[in-house]
Amino acid sequence: MASNKNQHFVPRCYLKPFTIKGEGAAINVYNLDRQRLITNAPVKNQCSRDYFYGQDDKLEIAIQSLEQEYGSVLNEIIQPGYKFQSHHQYILQLFWLFQYLRTEGACRRSAEMFADMIEPAGLDSGFSMSIKEAVQTAMGAFADNMEVVSDLKICLLKNATNVPFLSSDDPAVLTNRWQLEDKRTRGGSLGLRDAGAILLLPLSPTIFCLGYDPDVYRIPSNNSWLTIRKATDVEALNEFQVLNCRANLFVGSLDYADGLHRFVNNFIRHRPAVRHIVNFAIFEGEETAEHKKYRVVSKSDFKEAHDGIMHAQTISQIPSQWPSFLLRRNKSCAYYNGTGIGYIRQMHATLMEVAQPFFRVSPYR
Structure with a gap:
């Protein structure tokens, strides 16, 4: 049996930089349903459920191990003068994937999608998927796909504006500017293997982790760092937290309280009514x-x-704006074989065994 009853689907090591004074004890929570800022909320009560991952002690230990690795990397990243280290890239990719799959919001969406397919198929409610079963499925998906985003490039963004990066109860976001805009792919579901994939994860109010397909985009970074000086670029990234979160946003300082309320009011109506x-x-x-x-x-x-x-x-919302530093790559490429698999990245086109071979195409033609 798992030794820890109160299990977090967004870990405290992740939330700590967003807590009040970074001390890890209390955090300011903006609830979207009530459009209200709740100050000094205990962190131990945020993003957690009793036995969220079940009562498997081995699974709990494995989760804690990954969280500890991430926490160690994060502690280095937030130190002044940190220089990006290549082996930290894999930890950030792995943590993003785990966080993307495991939140209550993500697992609830999986369970709801499954439920919407049960009744038309003529199956009884005994075939339904509970949230806990969806969590176990997510854990299996993570174990089977740990390398799926390892080919994406990581860039750390340093926030030099007065607008802080926001986080939420579902902070790891998958988006894809090219596929959301191109007429060949617009309207489809976004996949982890897709060409043009973008991974978003705020690390602190001043640091953001962005993963991207280097065959489709380019970012003018210096040793995997880019300083953001436009508040509109920060807001473009924060908008994804408003669109994706289940119920709550997190902000460390009350200095942005009035600005946060105005910002949420601008975008809350764009949240998708349904997610699938x-x-x-x-x-x-x-x-x-x-x-x-x-x-x-x-x-x-x-x-x-x-x-x-x-x-x-899956319904993917197109944001009102994209960061100005996310640029098209000249001679960009994706891989396609004319089937419903869609446009994927080179690594997956090489590894995938299919009857129809993939050929290289240009995303920006």
Whole structure:
């Protein structure tokens, strides 16, 4: 049995830089539902549930080990004069992936998506997925895909403005500027293997970790550091926290209290009403040796069909602006084989075993 009952899905080592005076005891919480700033909230009560990961002591130890590695790297990063070290890149990538998969918001979205596919398939509620089961699934996904973002480049952003970086109860964000804007890919779900992927994770009010596909974008960094001097660039990154979080934002200093309220009011209405949709299609009766033809239908028509398919699609919000330093790379590239796999990065095109080979294409044509 796990020795720790109160288990955090956003760890205290991560939240500490956002706490009051960085002391790790109390934090200022902005609740979006009430649009209210709650001051001096105990950190021990934030982003935690009783036995959130279950009662497997080995799993708890493995989680603590990764958190300790991240905490050690973070302590070095926030020190004045820190120079980026290549082996820290992998820890940041790994922690981002783990944090992306494991929050209550992420696991709840998985459970809700699963539930929306159960009833049309004619299965009873016994096949439903609980939040705890979704957590266990997320842990398995992490174990099976630890290298999935290891080819992305990490850049640390230093905030030299009066607007602090915000964090939240779901701080690790996946986005993709190219795929959200290009007509070939617009409207689809974003994937971890996709060309143009961008990873976002605030590390403190003054430091931000950004991972990006170097074959699609370029960032004018110096030894993996970039100083941000435009408040609009900080706000562009903070907007993702407003759009992605489940309920709460975190801010260390009350100096930004009035600005935070105005900022949230500008973007709260852009939060997606739903985080996924399920599409339904039924077999039309036309079939060849290689293909079957399906037609998109309503959920009620799908229930009556004997041969149908469902497709769950994650809704990704397009932000109102992108950071000015996120630039297109000349001679950019992605890999495509004409199938529903979509446009992916070179590492995954090389590793993936498929019948139709991938070929190189230009994202910006």
